Amino acid sequence: METNRKKYYITTYGCQMNLHESEKIAGILCEMGYELAENEKEADIIVFNTCCIRENAEDRAEGNIGALKQLKRKNKDLIIAVGGCMTQQEGYADKLLEKLPFIDIVFGTHNLEQLRPLIEKRLNGKKHVKEVWEKEGEIVENTPKTRTSYPNAWVNIVYGCNNFCTYCIVPYVRGRERSRKPEDIINECRSLIKEGYKEITLLGQNVNSYGKDLGTTSFADLINEIAKIDGKFRLRFMTNHPKDFSLELIEALKNNPKVCKVVHLPVQAGSNRILKLMNRHYTREDYLSKIKLLRENIPDMAVTTDIMVGFPTETEEDFLDTLNLVKEVGFSGAFTFIYSKRNGTPAAKMDGQIDEETSKRRIMQLIDVQNTANRNQSKGYLGKTIEILCEGYDEKRGKYLGRDVYGRMAYFSGDESLLGQFVNVKITKTGGMSLLGDVVKD
Numbered sequence: 001m002e003t004n005r006k007k008y009y010i011t012t013y014g015c016q017m018n019l020h021e022s023e024k025i026a027g028i029l030c031e032m033g034y035e036l037a038e039n040e041k042e043a044d045i046i047v048f049n050t051c052c053i054r055e056n057a058e059d060r061a062e063g064n065i066g067a068l069k070q071l072k073r074k075n076k077d078l079i080i081a082v083g084g085c086m087t088q089q090e091g092y093a094d095k096l097l098e099k100l101p102f103i104d105i106v107f108g109t110h111n112l113e114q115l116r117p118l119i120e121k122r123l124n125g126k127k128h129v130k131e132v133w134e135k136e137g138e139i140v141e142n143t144p145k146t147r148t149s150y151p152n153a154w155v156n157i158v159y160g161c162n163n164f165c166t167y168c169i170v171p172y173v174r175g176r177e178r179s180r181k182p183e184d185i186i187n188e189c190r191s192l193i194k195e196g197y198k199e200i201t202l203l204g205q206n207v208n209s210y211g212k213d214l215g216t217t218s219f220a221d222l223i224n225e226i227a228k229i230d231g232k233f234r235l236r237f238m239t240n241h242p243k244d245f246s247l248e249l250i251e252a253l254k255n256n257p258k259v260c261k262v263v264h265l266p267v268q269a270g271s272n273r274i275l276k277l278m279n280r281h282y283t284r285e286d287y288l289s290k291i292k293l294l295r296e297n298i299p300d301m302a303v304t305t306d307i308m309v310g311f312p313t314e315t316e317e318d319f320l321d322t323l324n325l326v327k328e329v330g331f332s333g334a335f336t337f338i339y340s341k342r343n344g345t346p347a348a349k350m351d352g353q354i355d356e357e358t359s360k361r362r363i364m365q366l367i368d369v370q371n372t373a374n375r376n377q378s379k380g381y382l383g384k385t386i387e388i389l390c391e392g393y394d395e396k397r398g399k400y401l402g403r404d405v406y407g408r409m410a411y412f413s414g415d416e417s418l419l420g421q422f423v424n425v426k427i428t429k430t431g432g433m434s435l436l437g438d439v440v441k442d
């Protein structure tokens, strides 16, 4: 149904953290009376929620914003706002406004909650509205959210990062670690379960250091409390840092059946020399001993990871250390990346940048090893009946989809009534990372 309400459109780049922040942006806009537009052409306000982790994401965002020049020319009232990590880089907001002067609003990662007054300033005639705080402010609670990921709900527990991995821009654009109060998190989770959400994913750059700044509650305590909430739901969390992954946490995972049986523990590299250069604060041996401890306590726990190849000075020997670690651990999934030079980080200034051809060859080798592991693990599912939380519909495959407690994706036929339901699926076919099956009625 057509209404006279003004419309918004949001383009999001980057990770889950950003997707959740876009839910907050949408929440603020809905509270101001806007509704979702089907496309940019229909919109009265277009927001770009950017990411600067990789330089190509930044180039893509700038290209997409630049492409709106024509739209802006045709519609002078159209508001274009740009926020997210990209704008938070030192001096970037001014450069962006110089380069693309038709942008109306630029806001930093620390200023998302001020979006409403910034839009109002623009509506009241101010031309270029810019608000980018250098330092993070107090955590703002109760920002409205228009959630888009039912039956999953993302919940921030800690913002920022203190780790300063030498390749990463996050601590510079997201500030230092700040934990939300446990009672605010638990109340949010309780309301979400009451509203019918079936899966909660706790978010932070390093969830394991949750509470260090509060001094009263650890991440394990938080898991124990959230798992006490009544109702059937799954609890996930991301992302972890191996140096802070503790026995106390492993015990909390073991003692709470609502916690999913998968941990994302980014290793990044298997060579001690490279890990040191990356400033990761653990060795290959530390990482492997944490995996051992985890599996001694929870033998069927799946582990996924992030791995980077082509970090400055990476030798063939370093790369083989990574490859061997991958074989030894038997990850259930891995996000693999070629190191990408990020200006403003220490690694960008390091000698010994690796050429593209070598990095590409190494990543192909790595992907090959991980694909074999994925295929073999998937084969183990054949003929089994597993519980899946139905998350959505895949138009391309014409199938419904969802994950099991280990995070493995399954596709199956069904109807809309399955959305948000736990269904038993008998696996009839397996592929690389995904499974195909039929719903089994009780």
Ligand code: SF4
Pocket (backbone or CB within 6 Å): 161, 162, 163, 164, 165, 168, 169, 170, 171, 205, 206, 241
């Ligand atoms: S832990 Fe390292 S990689 Fe992760 S956000 Fe912090 S600095 Fe970046």
